[in-house]
Amino acid sequence: MKTATVETNRPPPRSVDLPTLLAGGWVLLMLFTALAAPLMAPYEITSIDLRHRLAPPVGFGGTMLHVLGTDDLGRDVASRLFYSIRTSLLVAFGATAISVLVGTGIGFIAAYFRGLVEHALLLMIDVQASLPFLIVALAMLACFGNSLTLFVALMGLYGWERNARLARGLAITASAQGYASATRQLGAHPLRVYLRHILPNSAATLLVGATVTFPEIVLVESGLSFLGLGVQPPMTSLGVMVAAGREYITRASWMLLAPSLVIVITAVAVSVLGDWLRDKLDPTLK
Amino acid sequence: MSAVFRFAGPKVLRAGLSILIVVTFTFVVLRASGDPALQILGPSARAPDLEAFRRHWGLDQPLYVQYVRYVLAALHCDFGNSMLAGKPALQLVFERVPLTLALMLPALALTMLIGIPVGAYAAMHRDTWVDRSVMMLTVFGFTVPSFVLGLLLILIFSVTLGLFPSGGADRPESFVLPVLTLGLGGAAIIARFTRSAMIEVLSQLYIVAASAKGVTWRQVVRHHAFPNAIIPVLTLFGLMLGGQVAGAVLVESVFGWPGIGQLLVVSVANRDLAVVQVILLLVALTMTSANLLMDLLYGVFDPRLRGTNSGSQ
């Protein structure tokens, strides 16, 4: 998704075009689903119905009983899909919050101390940026084992280096601007300068950064869950559903297709929306 | 000579430091994750056995001694045995290297072979319907995660059409789908990047000047625009490689490809730490050397950077 920022020659969109509108609608639908999953789901995600195992969706010979069909244990695919969206988005939401907080903290510390501290932090940022996050995440899962709290914390490490770079840049720019040094010379504690002045002035750009981090975390989470090393049963997430569907790819492709399509459409939608948001909110992020 | 050293020296030093940071990180995570004696001997081990184990492996020493020993062991490529296989972890990993490379190298080639021409073509036909549809396709290319793409390809080409096998590594046809899965995402990124780079170069003044001299458009593109656009594309190589490594883990898992990625997944699931740390360090070493190489090559391609940029990062 980094390359979405490479585009430089496109004129800024004047009004919202159709793809952006569709993308926005889809993302809203996903957010709504995440919030309202318990209300929307017709079945419990664990309720097993062995008489209706691998029932196809409506339109492929299925009945309205299970709109998106059922899985190998007769569990309702639609219900599981809603809850999966909920889990995936919640995990990504918590992780994005952690990533932005950690990144901003480290970026501000680097900007404040300069010198050796800054060089050390920049080196760590470079190291993290050069390593594929999936590998680091797998290594840490191997060492610490898996629980939901740990998993969210681990996902929160995703993209910290990018957020830290962003925050450091913003803090350095802000410090060079008058208001930060003006407040410092009033006798304010550095914490006050950073939290009361630099942070509020950087918040908009940091939020745009978060909109880039969020969908990427959804993808990493579903990847790890697909490998069986992320979200663990009885909870379900999009990756968990894809992994389960893969076993029945020949006999019940809907088990695979339903979560896959959600992942694909969400990823594309967020990318389209992110481009729009970047152009709209913060032309400097390019 | 000293100019070369001035240019390369800090970069090599930085790369070395990066590796040391990863080794340190591994040490910290390993120590933080629990008592190795308990982990290896199991919770039912007797106290004297645990004591003996700790003494034998130097776990009763102060932490910094353990750290120095760990770094020295890493320098000697001594990472201990795999718990699962009972073989040295290093040997286990290197047995799998050729298979993973057999996936990654063709995929990287595919990335370049598709991405660069498509991007260049789109740039030269900028704002036509060809350009727009290519750009739309690339959005799918780099947003769809590789495991989903792989499974969709299996669904289409194996299950529905029956053209290629859905897994295994035994026949030449087995390569087609995994390589395609691994290469397509990267190709989309390269295509977008090449397009931007080409558009930028094409709009620059010297290209305008060259075409004013009565040279044909084709010659301008071949001799001026393309060589200049390709340099920034090559620097993407480091990023691409990282994506390929992460992608390989998922793709190998989708296609049951017995490479390093699958070994990593199995080792993580069984908490076979010796193997996991070898793979982590191997990846770090590969990525750092690739980035270093790209940095140095960039200096060769673009001599302006050698003088001015040597000190800063």
Added chain:
Amino acid sequence: MTLLRLNNITRRFPLGSPLYGPRKYLVAVDGVSLDVEMGRTTGIVGESGCGKSTTGRIALGLEPPDSGGVLFQGLPLPRIDSKKWRAQRRQMQLVFQDTLAALDRRMTVSALIAEPLAIHGIGDPASRKQRVAELLHGVGLGEGHGMLYPHQLSGGQRQRVVLARALAPKPSLLVCDEPVSALDLSVQAQIVNLLMDLQQELGLGLLFISHDLRVVRHVSDRIVVMYLGRVVEQGRADAIIDQPAHPYTQALVSAMPRLPGGFDHYVALPGEPPSPTDRPCGCPFHPRCPLARDVCRQSLPELLPLGPERQVACHLVRH
């Protein structure tokens, strides 16, 4: 009584990378000494790049001198960013040129003026509110202005806000760095007069920095003329204006429009001020000096007394 004393301060900035070869330095301030008396104004005048702003920042303790000392109320300044240093900010405040950048655009005028009170824990919220109202009134703004944001104000109004903010903790020293240069002439006069009224009222010591001798002359009791980081002449304001001794001061004074007669003895200075990175040897002013001799090209003139309270650094002036 002396409020602030700069004693032979020097400030240089390293150029280029620290790793390779011998380092070069930009000497911004070179052996500057000056005093600010309580309730009085010392003006620094000079072209851009002469080191006057750096001198102001060192005087405030915002950056340390490389050599020489700063005494505030007879005591050396505490270490920068230490707790003591922060507490001392209450007594020494800065007024700057770029008011739009200096005010956080997300805060209202009232919040901005109240901030120094909150930082130094002066008063409770109710009394702070009252003090803000007093201050707004004191700088000629209404209470309605307190609800506005900086970008909703004119340049002159913003300068008043900056002034109110600086005065809020009741400082004894105010350093004004080009406080009116960005303003229209008519507004300049208002702000300068306000500043002088407030000084009378509060007994502030002022260090007033400007490139504009006209303004400096209007506010200052003493004037310090700087050229390329060095003091070339200093003395009482009227003496400097009436009988400038240094050729550079003469040029500045002659360029100053006066009501009767206009530019009668205008001495035009050839060329730009040389860059502080490669200062000429000898007297730094000699390449532009209409009277330069051989001695000016070879040796640096010292700052020597010329009558009471007056010092000049020029080979051609008989001390």
